[in-house]
Amino acid sequence: MNDDKTATTEIVDLQELDPVAWVEKYADYLYRFAMMRLRDEEVARDLVQDTFLAALQQLAKFEGRSNEKTWLTAIIKNKIADFYRKQSSKNLKELALVENEQLDFFENDNGHWKSPHQPQPFGLDADNPLLIKELGLILDACLKKLPALWFSVFSMKHMDDLASAKICATLKLSDSNFWVIMHRTKINLRACLQKHWN
Amino acid sequence: MKGALKKIIYNCKQATFLIEKKTLGKISAAEALQLKIHLAGCSVCRTFQQQSILINHLFTSFEPEEPTLDNDFKINLQQRIEKELNKN
Numbered sequence: 060m061n062d063d064k065t066a067t068t069e070i071v072d073l074q075e076l077d078p079v080a081w082v083e084k085y086a087d088y089l090y091r092f093a094m095m096r097l098r099d100e101e102v103a104r105d106l107v108q109d110t111f112l113a114a115l116q117q118l119a120k121f122e123g124r125s126n127e128k129t130w131l132t133a134i135i136k137n138k139i140a141d142f143y144r145k146q147s148s149k150n151l152k153e154l155a156l157v158e159n160e161q162l163d164f165f166e167n168d169n170g171h172w173k174s175p176h177q178p179q180p181f182g183l184d185a186d187n188p189l190l191i192k193e194l195g196l197i198l199d200a201c202l203k204k205l206p207a208l209w210f211s212v213f214s215m216k217h218m219d220d221l222a223s224a225k226i227c228a229t230l231k232l233s234d235s236n237f238w239v240i241m242h243r244t245k246i247n248l249r250a251c252l253q254k255h256w257n
Numbered sequence: 258m259k260g261a262l263k264k265i266i267y268n269c270k271q272a273t274f275l276i277e278k279k280t281l282g283k284i285s286a287a288e289a290l291q292l293k294i295h296l297a298g299c300s301v302c303r304t305f306q307q308q309s310i311l312i313n314h315l316f317t318s319f320e321p322e323e324p325t326l327d328n329d330f331k332i333n334l335q336q337r338i339e340k341e342l343n344k345n
Contacts (some may be wrong), residue, residue, distance in 0.1 A: 079339065082338065083335075086334065087324070088333055090325065094321040098319075100323065106339075111337075112338075112341065133270060151338075170269055179304070180304055192303055194315055196313045198319075218317065242277045245273075245277055245309050253308075
């Protein structure tokens with residue numbers, strides 16, 4: 060009885076899925092989704108492909124409660140989280156670096172900015188779209204220099220507005236490590252922007 | 258002024274940490290007050306705060322230079338999907 064019911068549901072659901080049209084309908088959308096979060100063309104392409112192939116394997120599990128696009132988006136989100144997780148497990152040593160490099164920006168005894176590292180105004184009109192675009196390109200180059208773990212933490216927090224507890228669970232970080240990384244990442248990005256802007 | 262409070266109020270490392278935590282999470286009322294006092298007297302950290310928010314904005318409004326996949330890749334992918342479907 061139960062088996063019959065499951066089989067019926069699957070048939071109905073399968074009618075709502077049209078894998079032959081996926082590439083045309085969703086490939087660019089999923090690619091952009093991954094690019095926004097990973098900033099790496101190769102990885103983003105691979106994840107789009109992996110997502111479709113994984114979805115094909117899971118056709119029978121699709122439950123019709125969400126539509127095709129939402130379902131595929133959920134799959135690529137998981138793939139992105141897996142990618143972050145792999146990156147971060149490779150980079151446990153980076154955590155030690157976090158604390159060491161902190162000494163470079165601030166005085167050890169009182170926490171004041173060291174004078175060469177004091178933030179200077181960029182002297183730009185933040186409403187000028189051309190300047191903002193230019194600054195965005197510099198930021199992109201700066202992001203590529205970040206340790207993978209820092210980038211993962213920063214991207215997960217900003218792009219998906221995830222609760223920090225969830226990010227910590229995914230990347231196996233403590234709450235205090237999470238905030239140390241967020242702080243360090245921002246200080247680094249800001250310094251990198253200033254260096255290449257002026 | 259108490260030692261601990263004084264230390265924090267003049268500490269830019271701690272102030273920038275609180276700026277990040279406040280923007281993206283939560284800080285306590287005591288921390289918020291410390292930060293407010295620090296920022297009132299520290300123009301360097303006020304600059305940091307402005308630029309920190311600008312960076313968040315730049316990051317989330319990013320547009321890829323090549324926002325779409327190339328055709329060869331798509332054709333290839335399409336073929337793979339059809340092949341997989343025909344297996345069943």
